[in-house]
Amino acid sequence: MRCANGIEARQVDELAINIDPIQAGGRLTGDAMKAVIAYGDGYSVCDNCRKPNRLDYISKPPIAEFHKDVAAWLNMDAVRTVPGARRGFQAVAHTYVQKGDPVLLTSLSHYTEFLAVEGAGGVACEIPANDLRMVTPDATAAKIEEVKNQSGKVPVLAFIDHVDYQFGNMHDVKGIAKVCHQYDIPVLYNGAYTVGILPVNGKDLGVDFVVGSGHKSMAAPAPSGILATTAERAAEVFRTTAIIGDVTQRKFGIKEPEMMGCTLMGVTLIGMMASFPHVRERVKHFGRELENNRIIVEGLCSVDGTKILSEMPRKHTLTRADTICSFDKVAETHKKRGFYFSSALEERGVTGVIPGATKVWKFNTYGMTDKQAKYLAEVFADIAQENGLSVKK
Numbered sequence: 603m604r605c606a607n608g609i610e611a612r613q614v615d616e617l618a619i620n621i622d623p624i625q626a627g628g629r630l631t632g633d634a635m636k637a638v639i640a641y642g643d644g645y646s647v648c649d650n651c652r653k654p655n656r657l658d659y660i661s662k663p664p665i666a667e668f669h670k671d672v673a674a675w676l677n678m679d680a681v682r683t684v685p686g687a688r689r690g691f692q693a694v695a696h697t698y699v700q701k702g703d704p705v706l707l708t709s710l711s712h713y714t715e716f717l718a719v720e721g722a723g724g725v726a727c728e729i730p731a732n733d734l735r736m737v738t739p740d741a742t743a744a745k746i747e748e749v750k751n752q753s754g755k756v757p758v759l760a761f762i763d764h765v766d767y768q769f770g771n772m773h774d775v776k777g778i779a780k781v782c783h784q785y786d787i788p789v790l791y792n793g794a795y796t797v798g799i800l801p802v803n804g805k806d807l808g809v810d811f812v813v814g815s816g817h818k819s820m821a822a823p824a825p826s827g828i829l830a831t832t833a834e835r836a837a838e839v840f841r842t843t844a845i846i847g848d849v850t851q852r853k854f855g856i857k858e859p860e861m862m863g864c865t866l867m868g869v870t871l872i873g874m875m876a877s878f879p880h881v882r883e884r885v886k887h888f889g890r891e892l893e894n895n896r897i898i899v900e901g902l903c904s905v906d907g908t909k910i911l912s913e914m915p916r917k918h919t920l921t922r923a924d925t926i927c928s929f930d931k932v933a934e935t936h937k938k939r940g941f942y943f944s945s946a947l948e949e950r951g952v953t954g955v956i957p958g959a960t961k962v963w964k965f966n967t968y969g970m971t972d973k974q975a976k977y978l979a980e981v982f983a984d985i986a987q988e989n990g991l992s993v994k995k
């Protein structure tokens with residue numbers, strides 16, 4: 603089946619249990635799919651754009667209301683939509699970071715945070731995670747002191763991932779933000795793996811910015827995301843344009859330079875909006891997701907030699923496994939080498955594990971039914987047994 607010449611219809615989540623680490627939370631809802639078809643045309647949300655012309659003021663469809671709802675939901679004061687979490691990082695970095703300024707990241711930070719710092723001319727200063735792969739308030743204080751002593755400057759901004767992409771570990775953002783604020787360092791909460799997945803309360807965490815990814819965690823099309831902030835910081839990052847044309851003397855009203863005026867103008871925004879009621883509901887049931895993850899991790903660990911590299915018990919469904927002493931042993935002699943593992947999974951209707959990976963790999967169990975979770979737990983044990991690995995009962 604094809605959409606057009608050379609473009610095959612994609613049927614991944616329709617046909618298999620998808621445990622791809624980055625895809626599970628971005629799978630569209632049925633409502634988002636309908637909205638995407640209706641708003642596929644370019645600039646489709648602009649039909650009823652009236653003065654003052656800016657995306658977040660449009661009331662039909664209810665874009666303005668959506669902005670208010672998302673701000674309230676995250677317990678922040680102002681929200682804008684952005685083309686991906688990374689564009690949120692970029693807007694904030696561009697506002698606060700000057701050439702040569704130190705910026706706090708962590709040893710588990712995502713590359714897009716580094717690129718945002720680089721784009722603004724900043725210097726990356728990583729707070730090291732400890733032996734348990736956790737970033738702590740104490741390590742944050744030590745890093746700030748180290749940067750101060752070595753460069754004579756205090757970091758101008760901190761990017762802290764609540765749940766990191768490497769282990770899916772949950773870090774003490776609240777404690778870290780408290781330390782940063784003792785030095786007047788604004789804190790950006792990176793919620794790429796949390797906003798839309800579990801409840802997030804920005805004011806309670808005491809952070810200055812909350813960034814979320816629509817396509818990773820809010821059941822929205824790519825590229826989409828949100829940037830939320832406090833009233834104080836909104837005046838800075840969402841400042842309005844001041845530029846004037848020298849020939850025409852034109853000014854551009856309430857357009858915001860960091861947002862390049864307007865951001866998501868069609869399917870991305872409408873898809874995110876259509877999923878939002880579902881997303882708002884699903885975060886309340888994250889406990890079920892953890893229970894499913896527990897069942898699956900238990901199934902995987904029933905295979906002798908398997909280790910979980912993420913913190914235990916799991917606080918997030920993104921999990922990193924080490925199967926060097928289990929599934930990788932089979933790869934040494936199997937005729938398909940490491941590829942036997944992903945193909946055995948595919949044969950059983952499970953997709954999303956990197957083909958060939960049998961050593962250290964990640965999976966995300968988000969969004970499964972209980973039945974699928976139990977099934978997947980059995981699948982791991984079944985593949986192990988079929989290949990002569992020993993399985994605990």
Ligand SMILES: *Cc1c(COP(=O)(O)O)cnc(C)c1O
Pocket residue numbers: 624685686687688689711712714715763765766767792794795814815816817818826827
């Ligand atoms: C996926 C991810 C991002 C990037 O999100 P986009 O919305 O694709 O820009 C940033 N940070 C972390 C921790 C991520 O996991």
